Amino acid sequence: MSDVLVFAEHKNGHLPKTTLVALGAGLELAAKQAGKCVVVAAGEGTEELAAHLAGYGVAEVIALEHPALKNYVADAHAQALAALAKELGVQAVLASATAVGKDLMPRLAARLGAPMASEVIAFGEDGTLVRPMYAGNVLATVELSGPLRVITVRATAFEVAARGQSAAPVRKVAAAIDPSALKTELVSFEETKSERPQLSEARIVVSGGRGLKAGENFKTVLEPLADALGAAMGASRAAVDAGFVPNDLQVGQTGKVVAPQLYLAVGISGAIQHLAGMKDSKVIVAVNKDEEAPIFNVADYGLVADLFKAVPEMVEEIKKLKHS
Amino acid sequence: MKILVPTKRVPDPATNIQVLPDGLGIATENVKWVINPFDEIAIEEALRIKERLGTGEVVLAAVGQKSWQEQLRTGLAMGADRAILVLNEKALDSIAVASLLAKIVADEKPELIIMGKQAIDDDSNQIGQMLAEMLGWPQATFASKVEIKERRCTVVREVDGGLETLAFALPAVITTDLRLNEPRYASLPGIMKARKKELKEVPAESLGVELTPRLKVRALRPPSKRQAGRKVSSVAELVNLLHSEAKLI
Numbered sequence: 001m002s003d004v005l006v007f008a009e010h011k012n013g014h015l016p017k018t019t020l021v022a023l024g025a026g027l028e029l030a031a032k033q034a035g036k037c038v039v040v041a042a043g044e045g046t047e048e049l050a051a052h053l054a055g056y057g058v059a060e061v062i063a064l065e066h067p068a069l070k071n072y073v074a075d076a077h078a079q080a081l082a083a084l085a086k087e088l089g090v091q092a093v094l095a096s097a098t099a100v101g102k103d104l105m106p107r108l109a110a111r112l113g114a115p116m117a118s119e120v121i122a123f124g125e126d127g128t129l130v131r132p133m134y135a136g137n138v139l140a141t142v143e144l145s146g147p148l149r150v151i152t153v154r155a156t157a158f159e160v161a162a163r164g165q166s167a168a169p170v171r172k173v174a175a176a177i178d179p180s181a182l183k184t185e186l187v188s189f190e191e192t193k194s195e196r197p198q199l200s201e202a203r204i205v206v207s208g209g210r211g212l213k214a215g216e217n218f219k220t221v222l223e224p225l226a227d228a229l230g231a232a233m234g235a236s237r238a239a240v241d242a243g244f245v246p247n248d249l250q251v252g253q254t255g256k257v258v259a260p261q262l263y264l265a266v267g268i269s270g271a272i273q274h275l276a277g278m279k280d281s282k283v284i285v286a287v288n289k290d291e292e293a294p295i296f297n298v299a300d301y302g303l304v305a306d307l308f309k310a311v312p313e314m315v316e317e318i319k320k321l322k323h324s
Numbered sequence: 325m326k327i328l329v330p331t332k333r334v335p336d337p338a339t340n341i342q343v344l345p346d347g348l349g350i351a352t353e354n355v356k357w358v359i360n361p362f363d364e365i366a367i368e369e370a371l372r373i374k375e376r377l378g379t380g381e382v383v384l385a386a387v388g389q390k391s392w393q394e395q396l397r398t399g400l401a402m403g404a405d406r407a408i409l410v411l412n413e414k415a416l417d418s419i420a421v422a423s424l425l426a427k428i429v430a431d432e433k434p435e436l437i438i439m440g441k442q443a444i445d446d447d448s449n450q451i452g453q454m455l456a457e458m459l460g461w462p463q464a465t466f467a468s469k470v471e472i473k474e475r476r477c478t479v480v481r482e483v484d485g486g487l488e489t490l491a492f493a494l495p496a497v498i499t500t501d502l503r504l505n506e507p508r509y510a511s512l513p514g515i516m517k518a519r520k521k522e523l524k525e526v527p528a529e530s531l532g533v534e535l536t537p538r539l540k541v542r543a544l545r546p547p548s549k550r551q552a553g554r555k556v557s558s559v560a561e562l563v564n565l566l567h568s569e570a571k572l573i
């Protein structure tokens with residue numbers, strides 16, 4: 001028997017899709033190991049969230065409560081989760097490889113003295129794990145040994161957990177935290193406001209690169225396309241570095257990894273680091289004026305054109321389609 | 325202030341990585357080796373902090389083979405003061421590397437550790453966080469801005485949905501994101517000076533750390549290749565195909 005503890009990241013009680021994917025992965029891993037899947041929601045006043053989590057086919061939900069867990073900070077969360085993992089005696093702790101998951105899980109692994117695999121994309125039948133390396137150019141089959149393993153999963157690689165019929169028991173646990181070991185103060189969070197769908201949740205993503213030439217063009221040229229399609233916006237590193245768009249739109253090896261139904265790369269050359277973040281999209285469209293651009297090697301539909309002419313035309317065509 | 329910058333040697337990011345036929349490694353004949361780009365940003369940030377304060381020492385550290393001297397010399401040429409190479413031939417996991425670095429920290433007693441958020445070879449993004457926990461220090465990962473005033477440090481972090489600001493007293497571990505700075509190139513005088521700077525070698529076995537990896541890589545393979553599709557000749561054709569063939573709009 002081999003139990004899995006899933007860390008349910010939430011923002012003020014709201015569950016992002018990435019958390020439901022972690023749950024899906026946790027359930028899959030537990031089933032493979034003939035163990036049970038326990039999920040933990042950490043925070044203050046998490047009862048409602050815990051009750052909601054109970055409907056996803058898990059064996060138990062822990063509402064891990066402490067004032068120091070109200071907002072996410074690595075040191076408090078690592079302490080509390082490590083104590084809980086030990087108390088439960090689980091064999092694996094799993095989270096989604098989001099900014100929080102990436103920040104927290106290695107710290108937790110060190111606290112538990114456990115080995116860790118990042119951004120896992122598949123579980124083998126023999127206990128092995130598959131994870132990408134070298135910007136996704138290599139897939140490694142790895143094995144973690146020892147009584148306890150720490151894993152983050154890539155959100156594009158697993159299905160979201162389905163809501164089931166019955167509700168699992170919810171247990172409230174007062175987190176074991178040594179306040180003298182809390183050394184980090186969360187000063188502020190500057191949210192990137194957007195009316196559009198979240199990049200990591202969207203069915204369609206419209207991404208712009210250096211070819212857009214200015215932040216203003218993201219607004220006047222690319223946003224109308226995103227709006228016509230009900231799409232999320234994304235960007236290449238070059239576009240983010242140039243200050244055209246906020247950092248959390250970066251898609252790639254060192255940004256977000258997305259796999260929407262449709263990914264439109266506009267004025268993006270297709271560097272390996274960018275491909276690492278989008279090449280598992282179902283359908284890829286590239287608009288680029290350079291017919292040699294490497295993005296065309298992965299695109300299902302490629303349009304060699306000046307984006308400043310092509311994109312407004314696309315918006316018109318899509319509108320026509322919608323009205324017909 | 326003494327700042328420790330752990331670094332790694334990796335293939336140049338533009339390398340076209342090929343898995344060896346036996347699936348046990350990658351082809352290295354034509355690989356150009358460089359300092360991990362995120363670590364270069366870390367070195368740059370450490371140098372800027374030292375320059376701003378007008379005092380201090382920037383010490384590089386690496387856990388690897390003799391050949392890694394080359395990248396450490398590059399870091400010294402950028403302006404770091406000295407370097408420590410923990411010599412090790414075998415494969416290590418992140419826990420082992422973090423444990424070795426923790427030993428270096430115990431010896432060197434830096435007030436700040438700045439390192440890359442991830443190495444672009446294994447893409448693990450683990451060691452900074454592990455090291456922070458082992459030392460009982462605060463961590464600020466994915467930093468895009470670092471400010472230090474009288475041993476108090478404020479870091480802006482690139483996180484999902486925006487920018488987060490953390491504050492803490494030193495010592496601490498900071499890991500760098502891409503937008504923290506633009507690393508300088510080594511100057512010719514810098515390269516000359518670097519030759520004379522101290523590069524100390526320490527055998528990994530001498531540090532009393534359990535080195536047997538508990539993350540073992542069993543096999544490597546290339547991912548299935550995506551087929552290039554077709555070129556379309558007009559916007560109308562594209563939109564039409566997305567509608568009638570792909571059925572996505």
Ligand SMILES: Cc1cc2nc3c(=O)[nH]c(=O)nc-3n(C[C@H](O)[C@H](O)[C@H](O)COP(=O)(O)OP(=O)(O)OC[C@H]3O[C@@H](n4cnc5c(N)ncnc54)[C@H](O)[C@@H]3O)c2cc1C
Nearest residue numbers: 209210211236237238252253254255267269273274289307
């Ligand atoms: C350590 C490291 C990490 C990295 N991480 C990432 C990452 O996570 N994500 C990422 O994206 N990159 C990343 N990069 C950067 C990556 O290597 C590329 O530099 C980057 O993706 C290039 O962005 P781009 O395609 O927008 O710009 P460019 O490569 O400059 O391409 C611009 C494209 O726009 C086209 N274009 C220009 N004008 C027009 C026009 N009018 N109409 C149509 N097309 C036009 C050009 O033909 C060109 O193909 C990383 C690099 C390193 C070293």
